[in-house]
Amino acid sequence: MSTAREIEDAIRSLSPGERAKLLQHLPHLFPEFAGDQEWDRIMADERPRPALSKLLDHYEADLEAHPTSFPKVAEDDFEQSA
Numbered sequence: 471m472s473t474a475r476e477i478e479d480a481i482r483s484l485s486p487g488e489r490a491k492l493l494q495h496l497p498h499l500f501p502e503f504a505g506d507q508e509w510d511r512i513m514a515d516e517r518p519r520p521a522l523s524k525l526l527d528h529y530e531a532d533l534e535a536h537p538t539s540f541p542k543v544a545e546d547d548f549e550q551s552a
């Protein structure tokens with residue numbers, strides 16, 4: 471079994487073309503990196519989630535009743551800091 475460091479080293483040793491191929495396959499290897507595809511799967515799941523629905527209803531009611539009490543979200547709030 472390879473360690474994470476050995477896997478990293480192997481990836482770094484790949485040619486640019488092979489790295490590009492690997493990059494295309496990462497969402498299949500790691501579904502958590504699939505981004506919108508993973509969110510689409512979650513959103514399409516129609517199983518009831520009463521606790522989540524109740525929580526979201528609560529926040530939606532709070533937002534409607536007190537719209538200025540929630541901070542505005544800007545695009546740069548989502549930028550990762552190194």
